[in-house]
Amino acid sequence: MVSKTTDTSRITEQEVWSILEKVKDPEVPVLSIIDLGVLRGVQLDASGKLTITITPTYSGCPAMDTISMDIRLKLMEYGIREVQIIQQLSPAWTTDWMTEGGKKKLRAYGIAPPNPKQQVCHQELFATEAIQCPHCNSWHTELISQFGSTACKALYRCTDCREAFDYFKCH
Amino acid sequence: MLQTITKDTGNSGLSSPFRGTGGFILHLADSALVLGQRNAEWTAHGPVLEQDIAITNIALDLIGQARNFFAYAAQAYNESKDAGKASFNNLLPRPWIAFNRELQEDDLAFLRDERQYLNLLLCELPKGDWAFTILRQYLFSAYQLPLFQQLAQGSDQQLAAIAAKGIKEVTYHLRWSAEWVIRLGDGTEESNRRINKALTELWPYTAELFEPSQIELDAAASGIPIRLEEVQVSWQNHIHRVFGEAGLTVPTNKPFQKGGKAGIHTEHMGHLLAEMQYLQRTYPNQQW
Amino acid sequence: MLVHYLENTFQQKIDAETRIEPKDWMPDKYRQTLIRQISQHAHSEIVGMLPEGAWISRAPSLKRKQILLAKVQDEAGHGLYLYSAAETLGISRDEMIAQLHSGKAKYSSIFNYPTLTWADMGAIGWLVDGAAIMNQVPLCRTSYGPYSRAMIRVCKEESFHQRQGFESLLVLCQGSAEQKAMAQDALNRWWWPSLMMFGPHDSDSTNSEASMQWKIKRFSNDELRQRFVDMIAEQAKVLGLTLPDPDLKWNEERGHYDFGKINWEEFWQVVGGNGPCNKERLDARKKAWEDGAWVREAAVAHAEKRAARKAAVAA
Numbered sequence: 001m002v003s004k005t006t007d008t009s010r011i012t013e014q015e016v017w018s019i020l021e022k023v024k025d026p027e028v029p030v031l032s033i034i035d036l037g038v039l040r041g042v043q044l045d046a047s048g049k050l051t052i053t054i055t056p057t058y059s060g061c062p063a064m065d066t067i068s069m070d071i072r073l074k075l076m077e078y079g080i081r082e083v084q085i086i087q088q089l090s091p092a093w094t095t096d097w098m099t100e101g102g103k104k105k106l107r108a109y110g111i112a113p114p115n116p117k118q119q120v121c122h123q124e125l126f127a128t129e130a131i132q133c134p135h136c137n138s139w140h141t142e143l144i145s146q147f148g149s150t151a152c153k154a155l156y157r158c159t160d161c162r163e164a165f166d167y168f169k170c171h
Numbered sequence: 172m173l174q175t176i177t178k179d180t181g182n183s184g185l186s187s188p189f190r191g192t193g194g195f196i197l198h199l200a201d202s203a204l205v206l207g208q209r210n211a212e213w214t215a216h217g218p219v220l221e222q223d224i225a226i227t228n229i230a231l232d233l234i235g236q237a238r239n240f241f242a243y244a245a246q247a248y249n250e251s252k253d254a255g256k257a258s259f260n261n262l263l264p265r266p267w268i269a270f271n272r273e274l275q276e277d278d279l280a281f282l283r284d285e286r287q288y289l290n291l292l293l294c295e296l297p298k299g300d301w302a303f304t305i306l307r308q309y310l311f312s313a314y315q316l317p318l319f320q321q322l323a324q325g326s327d328q329q330l331a332a333i334a335a336k337g338i339k340e341v342t343y344h345l346r347w348s349a350e351w352v353i354r355l356g357d358g359t360e361e362s363n364r365r366i367n368k369a370l371t372e373l374w375p376y377t378a379e380l381f382e383p384s385q386i387e388l389d390a391a392a393s394g395i396p397i398r399l400e401e402v403q404v405s406w407q408n409h410i411h412r413v414f415g416e417a418g419l420t421v422p423t424n425k426p427f428q429k430g431g432k433a434g435i436h437t438e439h440m441g442h443l444l445a446e447m448q449y450l451q452r453t454y455p456n457q458q459w
Numbered sequence: 460m461l462v463h464y465l466e467n468t469f470q471q472k473i474d475a476e477t478r479i480e481p482k483d484w485m486p487d488k489y490r491q492t493l494i495r496q497i498s499q500h501a502h503s504e505i506v507g508m509l510p511e512g513a514w515i516s517r518a519p520s521l522k523r524k525q526i527l528l529a530k531v532q533d534e535a536g537h538g539l540y541l542y543s544a545a546e547t548l549g550i551s552r553d554e555m556i557a558q559l560h561s562g563k564a565k566y567s568s569i570f571n572y573p574t575l576t577w578a579d580m581g582a583i584g585w586l587v588d589g590a591a592i593m594n595q596v597p598l599c600r601t602s603y604g605p606y607s608r609a610m611i612r613v614c615k616e617e618s619f620h621q622r623q624g625f626e627s628l629l630v631l632c633q634g635s636a637e638q639k640a641m642a643q644d645a646l647n648r649w650w651w652p653s654l655m656m657f658g659p660h661d662s663d664s665t666n667s668e669a670s671m672q673w674k675i676k677r678f679s680n681d682e683l684r685q686r687f688v689d690m691i692a693e694q695a696k697v698l699g700l701t702l703p704d705p706d707l708k709w710n711e712e713r714g715h716y717d718f719g720k721i722n723w724e725e726f727w728q729v730v731g732g733n734g735p736c737n738k739e740r741l742d743a744r745k746k747a748w749e750d751g752a753w754v755r756e757a758a759v760a761h762a763e764k765r766a767a768r769k770a771a772v773a774a
Contacts, residue, residue, distance in 0.1 A: 026619045027533075059336050060235025062529040065522060066619070089239065090332030092339065110608055125350050125416075126765065135608070144543060145221035146347065147228045149536020149616060150529070157543060162481045163605055164543030166612065171339055208516060211524075214531050215512035216743065218751025219758075220505070220542070224535045230515075231528040238521040277520045301754045357764060358757025365753070450519035450577055458634050459519040459577075459627075 011080065016042045016050065023074050026066045027150060030109040033067060037097025040088060050075075050083045055093045057171070058151045095171045107134045112156065112167040131167045133158035191393030193244060193259040194289060194386035196330065197279065198432055200240030201290035204280060205440075206311060207233030208447055212298050222301075225347055229308065232340040239333040241276035247329075249273045262287050270456045277459075281451035285434075285441050289386060292431040293376040295440045302355050302365035306373055309348035309413070314380045316341045317405035318397070325396045349413045356417025366419065374422045379429035380406070386432055473674050478604035481547040489673055493603055494548050495564075496675065498555045501541035502566035504534045505559075506740050510574040511583060519577060523627065527580060530620055537613050544605040560745050567591075568726070569656050571734030578631055578638075578645035584624015586646075586653040586691065592617050593687045594657065597677040625694065632698045639699075646695070647703045654718075655726045657684035685715055692716045 020039055025031045033039045033054065041053035052071060056064045068085050075083055095114035103113035112134045131141050138160040145155040153166040210230035217223025248259055264282030267274060293311060298304050319341060322334035355362040381403040383391075391397050414421050430436065450459070465484045472479060479485055508531050515531065518524035542552045558564035569587055574580070595617065598610040631642040658664055658680040670676035688707075695702055706719035728734065 026622070027616050029615055056235075056336070058232065058235060059239055059333075059340060060231040060233075060525050060529070062522075062526045062623075063619075066622070088332075089336045090328070092332075092336045110612065125346060125353065125413075145224060145539055147221070147224045147532075147536075149224075149533045149540070151228050151231065151532075153536075155536070155539055155543070162547040164540055164547075164609070204521075211515045211528060214515055214528065215505075215508035215535075216747040216750075218747070218754035220535055220539055222754070223508075223747075224532055224539070227528060227532045227535065231525060231532065234521060234525050234528065238525065241521065280521050281519075301751070354761040355754075355757050358761040359753070361753045362757030362760075446516050449517060454519075454635065454637060457519075457638060458630050459523050 011044070011078075013042045013044050016044070016052075016075075016080075019074060019078055020052070020071060023067065023070045026063050026070070028106070028109070028111070030105045031102050033071075035099050035102025035105060037093060037095075037099070037102075038067065050080065051086060052083060053086045053088050055088050057093050061151065093171070095168065098168075106168055110134050110165060111153070112165060114168045114170045116170075131156050133161060133163060134165055135163040136161040191258065191389040192327065192330075192395055193248065193255075193262060195390035195395060195397075196240050196244045196247070197262060198289040198386050200237045200244065200279070201288045202294045202311075203233045203240065204237035205288070205290045205443065206294040206308075207231070207237060208443060209294065209296075209298050210304065210308070213304065218301055226304070229344050229347070232337075232344065236333065236337045236340070237280065238276060239336070241279045243329050243333060245274040245276050245279055262289075266452070266455055272456075277451065281448045282455075285436060285444055287434055288431075288436065288440065288444070289434060290431050291376070291379055292428055292437055293373065293380070295431070295437060295443060296373075296376065297439055299369065299372075300365060302362065303369040303372065305348055305351040305355065306366060306369040308344060309352050310373060310377060310380075310410075312341055312345040312348055313406045313409045314402060316345055317402045318399075321396050321398060321402070326394060330395065345409075349409075352413055352419070353417040356414070356419045363418070366417070370419060370422065374424070375426045375428040378426035379431060382429060384429075384432035473602050473672075476600075476602075476674075478607060479602050480604045488669065489675075490548050492670060492673070492675060493606065494545055494550050496670075497541055497545040497548075497606055498550070498558070499565050499567075501538045501545060501555065502559045502564055503570065504538035504541065506566045506570045506744060507587075508534050508538075509740055509743055510570055510572070510736070511580060513574060514577065514580055517577070518580075523580075526623055526627075530584075530623070533616050533620065537616070540609045540613065544609045547605045556748065560741070560748065562732070562741070565730070567656060568729045568734060569652050570740060571729050571737045572649070572652050573736050575648070576641050576645060578628065578641040579649070581624050581628035581631060581642065582645035582649040584620050585628055585694070586624075586649050587656070588617050588621040588624060589691065590653045590656040590687050592621060593683050593690075597683075600674075600677065602674040625698075628698055628700075632700065642698070643700050646700050650703050651721065651725075652729075654684060654688070654721055655729075657681070657687065659723070659726070688716050688718050 017034070017039075020042070021032050021034050023033050025033065025036055025038075036057070038054050038057065039052070040055050041051075043051040043053070045051075054064070054067060054071070064087065068087075071085060072083060075081075098114060106113040112131050115129065115131070128143060130139055132139055133141050133156075136158060138158055140159040141156045142159060143154065144157050144164065147153075148155045148166050152168055152171065154169050155164060156167050157164050207230045210226050210233065213223065213226045214230065215223065217226055248256065251259075262283070263274075264278045264287070265284065266282050267278040270278075291311075293307060296307065299307075316338065319334040319338050323331050323338060325331045352366065355366040357363075381399045383399055387397055387399065410421060466486060469479070469485060469489075472483075479489075511527065511534075512531050515524060515527050518527050542555060545555060546552060555564065559566065574583070592614060595610055595614050599607055599614055601607045601610065628642050631638040661667065661679045661681045664680055667676065667679065671679075692702060692707060704719045706717065708717055710717045729737070
């Protein structure tokens with residue numbers, strides 16, 4: 001466990017990763033920024049300078065500013081005040097980067113996790129994809145809305161248990 | 172008549188990477204911003220909740236893209252040497268000069284004069300009815316996707332990264348708007364009448380999408396891989412396919428409206444800017 | 460006899476904190492109460508998009524424009540969740556919308572107040588969303604399954620809004636004197652209406668008792684209002700703003716803030732349709748719905764054609 005008085009001269013990159021596991025997505029707080037694949041890199045150079053690289057999920061995602069602030073606040077709890085946060089656009093974020101653990105947490109939270117990519121992300125018009133209800137596991141589901149409350153989600157309905165649920169879209 | 176952008180302006184070995192590309196980056200930013208602004212007028216007023224969300228989401232994506240382009244333009248300007256800066260002089264927001272600080276994304280987005288905006292005219296037209304909004308979005312997304320695909324291959328890494336990031340979003344926009352063009356074309360008599368009316372009104376503004384202006388010529392000369400004639404082929408192919416399914420006829424008359432890329436706009440633009448800029452102009456140089 | 464048995468089983472489930480699911484038996488009154496409450500909540504999300512949506516075009520920075528767009532999209536998404544949750548009780552979204560448009564169904568009265576300056580966006584996030592969360596967090600444990608699960612996700616997203624609203628006000632309060640004055644003015648106008656969001660005093664509240672017994676509702680209006688005042692009074696200090704209530708002061712004995720008298724006449728006037736924007740809000744919703752009729756008809760017509768063609772190919 002990292003003590004709360006660490007400074008960057010004594011901390012390791014691995015320890016920074018474990019601290020940042022505690023930074024959550026502000027709207028889906030069961031996911032950490034590592035689960036989500038938003039945290040791309042932690043770099044500590046010889047002089048003790050810490051650089052953290054994050055990538056936005058969508059160009060317009062308003063959570064990025066909040067996530068940057070949360071990273072600073074969390075590191076401050078561990079006595080780390082000097083940090084540079086870089087927003088990197090390339091390579092572009094994809095739901096393939098979401099960890100298996102993250103997908104499990106999503107399902108438990110009531111959001112269907114993204115399907116593996118090969119199945120979807122097609123350009124075909126009027127296509128539908130099979131999504132499993134996270135509540136009763138039925139595959140008898142129908143699309144309500146291609147866009148949900150946030151850009152990354154679509155809304156589905158289970159025709160068996162009638163639950164309306166979010167699907168974290170493949171991207 | 173289209174021309175290939177390979178004109179050699181003899182500007183290789185520039186002192187600044189920004190020289191020649193500044194106008195083009197602003198053009199990309201402005202089109203995204205202005206269309207985002209227009210689409211957002213539907214927010215809370217959409218025809219059905221699902222589509223209210225969809226058009227709002229598209230507006231959000233476009234504003235996000237615009238922000239990336241503006242941030243890049245501002246950063247490139249700040250890091251440029253004098254020669255690069257000089258090439259951008261006539262695009263600088265006038266009020267910013269008195270601020271005595273580095274250029275920021277919002278200075279570019281909110282404080283230029285109307286003649287300094289370089290967006291496509293297509294993007295600034297009032298939102299019209301749902302058919303007009305849908306068709307405009309479709310015509311734009313079908314152009315933006317192949318354009319971004321080209322930019323993503325370029326050697327300007329930041330520009331390539333912004334474009335690559337945008338490609339996935341635009342792919343969604345294109346699919347969504349194409350489906351709606353088909354729905355309206357092949358829906359009811361009323362929807363067919365409305366989408367045809369929208370097509371008549373929008374078609375003249377498609378001219379400037381593919382006609383290289385000075386900003387694209389300059390950008391191409393600086394090494395940005397823009398080939399508008401290829402963008403046009405891709406656009407035409409998509410439109411033929413989707414219009415075919417929608418039962419719409421591709422107009423044969425030659426489109427003619429242009430000027431946006433040279434900063435010459437329609438009368439609608441000033442009103443859009445007055446509303447968008449008012450807080451920044453009333454309280455200059457504040458944090459929000 | 461059978462009904463009596465069913466009612467007993469139902470109340471036992473409630474008492475044991477077992478969630479009621481769509482296909483379970485439930486008393487008609489429970490169903491009606493839920494439909495009323497969930498649809499009212501959904502309508503509030505949809506009508507609530509109007510006063511904030513009006514500022515998207517004027518947002519003062521790209522970042523704020525993004526945040527506001529995303530927030531209004533969130534509200535639409537919540538509306539959609541909630542309409543879907545209400546539909547599990549056997550009412551259609553079209554019926555619910557018709558009730559909103561006819562004035563039969565209510566929505567939160569707070570949205571009948573106008574948004575006059577940019578600072579109102581921050582004040583709504585901080586106060587209105589703050590009050591909404593206070594009301595809604597207990598609903599995450601409400602007895603009806605689809606509603607409680609929807610509320611868990613709604614509350615997380617709403618907390619993000621409240622945080623953004625507070626942060627946006629903080630920036631104004633740390634900005635120029637004009638910006639801080641704008642923030643104070645917004646607080647002055649939104650404070651009392653947000654206290655009214657918790658509804659009438661417990662002694663005057665008509666729907667509360669059965670709702671408490673069925674665990675649709677878990678805390679009384681006055682309890683929640685007090686929690687809200689205690690929270691906001693502290694947060695206002697961080698902002699350096701003054702709540703517009705000369706009677707507000709910490710009561711050591713009670714362990715709570717005392718606060719002044721709410722103007723209930725204003726509350727009932729606004730609920731009764733005489734607020735500053737009641738007519739505008741309802742008119743805007745009706746216009747959007749009427750203007751969109753041809754779009755919805757076209758979508759249905761096309762879907763039918765597509766299905767018919769598919770059937771023809773399959774045959």
